[in-house]
Amino acid sequence: MNAKFHRTLLALTCSLALLLAGCQGTAATTTAPPTTTEAPAETTAAPRTDGDKTVIRVGATPVPHARILEAAEPLLADKGYELEIIEFTDYIQPNAALVSKDLDANFFQHQPYLDDYNQKNGSDLVGIVKIHFEPLTVYAGNTKALDKLAPGAKVGVPNDTTNEARALQLLQANGLLTLREGSGLEATKLDITENPLELEVIELAAEQITQMLPDLDIAVINGNYALTAGLSADLGLVSEDAKSEAAETYGNVLAIRKGDDSRPEIAALIEVLTSDAIRDFINETFPGAVVPVF
Numbered sequence: 001m002n003a004k005f006h007r008t009l010l011a012l013t014c015s016l017a018l019l020l021a022g023c024q025g026t027a028a029t030t031t032a033p034p035t036t037t038e039a040p041a042e043t044t045a046a047p048r049t050d051g052d053k054t055v056i057r058v059g060a061t062p063v064p065h066a067r068i069l070e071a072a073e074p075l076l077a078d079k080g081y082e083l084e085i086i087e088f089t090d091y092i093q094p095n096a097a098l099v100s101k102d103l104d105a106n107f108f109q110h111q112p113y114l115d116d117y118n119q120k121n122g123s124d125l126v127g128i129v130k131i132h133f134e135p136l137t138v139y140a141g142n143t144k145a146l147d148k149l150a151p152g153a154k155v156g157v158p159n160d161t162t163n164e165a166r167a168l169q170l171l172q173a174n175g176l177l178t179l180r181e182g183s184g185l186e187a188t189k190l191d192i193t194e195n196p197l198e199l200e201v202i203e204l205a206a207e208q209i210t211q212m213l214p215d216l217d218i219a220v221i222n223g224n225y226a227l228t229a230g231l232s233a234d235l236g237l238v239s240e241d242a243k244s245e246a247a248e249t250y251g252n253v254l255a256i257r258k259g260d261d262s263r264p265e266i267a268a269l270i271e272v273l274t275s276d277a278i279r280d281f282i283n284e285t286f287p288g289a290v291v292p293v294f
Contacts, residue, residue: 047263047265048104052080053077053080053081053082054080054081054082054265055081055082055083055084056076056081056082056083056084056104056105056265056266056268056269057084057086057102057103057104057105058083058084058085058086058103058104058105058106058107058269059086059087059088059093059094059097059098059103059105059106059107059108060085060086060087060088060094060106060107060108061087061088061089061091061094061108061224062087062089062224062228063224063227063228064132064134064223064224064227064282064285064286064289064290065107065108065224065252066085066087067285068107068131068132068273068278068281068282069083069085069107070085071277071278071281071285072269072272072273072278073085075272075275075277075278076268076269076272079268079271079272081265081268081269083269086103088108089207090207091108091109091113091160091206091207094106094108094109095109095114095117095121095123095125095255098125098255098256098257099121099123099125099257101257104256104260104263104265104266105128105254105255105256105260105266105269106254106255107131107252107253107254107255107273108224108252109127109252109253109255110162110249110250110251110252110253111127111130111249111250111251111253112162112185112249112250113160113161113162113163114127114253114255116160116161116162124257124258125255125256125257125258126255126256126257126258126261127253127254127255128253128254128255128256128261128266128270129253129254129270129273129274129294130251130252130253130293130294131251131252131253131254131273131274131278131292131293131294132251132252132282132290132291132292132293133242133246133247133250133251133252133290133291133293134222134223134224134250134252134289134290134291135223135233135239135240135241135242135246135247135289135291136163136166136167136170136220136221136222136223136239136240136246137220137221137223137226137231137233137236137237137238137239137240138170138171138174138218138219138220138221138236138237138238138239139213139218139219139220139221139226139231139235139236139237140218140237141154141156141213141214141215141216141217141218141219142214142215142216142217143217143218145237146174146176146218146237146238149176149197149199149217149218150197150217151197151198152197152198152199152200153197153199153200153217153218154199154200154202154215154216154217155171155176155199155200155201155202155216155217155218155219155220156202156204156209156212156213156216156218156219156220156221157171157189157201157202157203157204157209157219157220158203158204158205158206158209158220158222159203159204159205159206160205160206161185161186162185162250163206163222164187164188164189164203165183165184165185165186165187165188166185166240166246166250167220168187168188168189168191168192168201169187169246170220170238170239170240171220174238176197176199177192177194177195177196177199177201178192178193178194178195179191179192179193180192180193188203189201189203202216206221206222206225207225209221209222209225210225210226210228210229210231211229218237223289223290226289227286227289227290232288232289233287233288233289234288242288242291247291247293248293251293254269254270254273273294274294278292279292279294
C-alpha cells in the first residue's frame, strides 16, 4: 500500500465535518477545540496489521511533515512496517484524532503548542522526539521592506497562543514593537507596550495568512504554510535564527499518547525519522526553511 496516495476515511470525515462547519477547510478559528473530559481507560491502542506488516497511522500537515513521512515510508518498509499518512489542514484535528486512537502518532506541532493543547483539553499527549525547526518568517505584502513601513501599517500574525507570542517576539527582535516584560509564550497584541508606528496587528488563523498577504503590509507566517503557498525562506524579510533558543523551544515533535513509547512500531518510527537519510532529505528538499534538530 502506498502512503503517498492512500488517504483514509478519517481524512474524508474530517474534511466533511469542516465543510459542514462552514470553515472552508479549516477548524482552527471558527470551531472550539474538542474538550477531553476524562482519559480513556487504556492508553495503548492495539497494533493494526495489513497482511504480514504492522500499519503505523500518522497524522500530519501536508508540507513539510507529510513529505518527510513519505521519505520515511520505504525505510519503515525495510523494517517490516507499513506507514499510512493521514493529512490534515488544521492544527486541531490531528491531536483530537490521536487522543481518540484513530492515529498512532502525529507530526505537525512544536512542544509549546502541544503543552497548550493538553492544558486546554485535559489530554496527556507526549512529544517523544524533536525532528525539525521551521523558522517563523516575516514576508512582504504591500510593503517590501521593514524600514518602509508607514504609520498604521497592517501586520498579520498567527492567532494561536504560542505562535502569536512567537511572532510578536520576532517583531520585537526587529525593533517594531515592545512587549510587556514577562508576557513570554502567552503574549498577545494586548501585551504590546510600545508601538512607535501604531502598527495594526491583525490576528489570523495561521493557515489563512498566506491568502491574506495581499491585504497586509507584512505578515509573520509559519514555515509549513509558507512552503505550501510557495513562499521560500529566501523571499522573507527576516526570520528566526536557526541556531537560536527558538530553534530549541519550537522544534517540531513526533507526538504520541502517553505510554505508547514502548510499542516497537513507535520505536521504529522514531529511529527512521532521526536517521541520516531523513536529515539529508530535509536539508536537500527544504534548504533553510526546515532545519533538522536531531
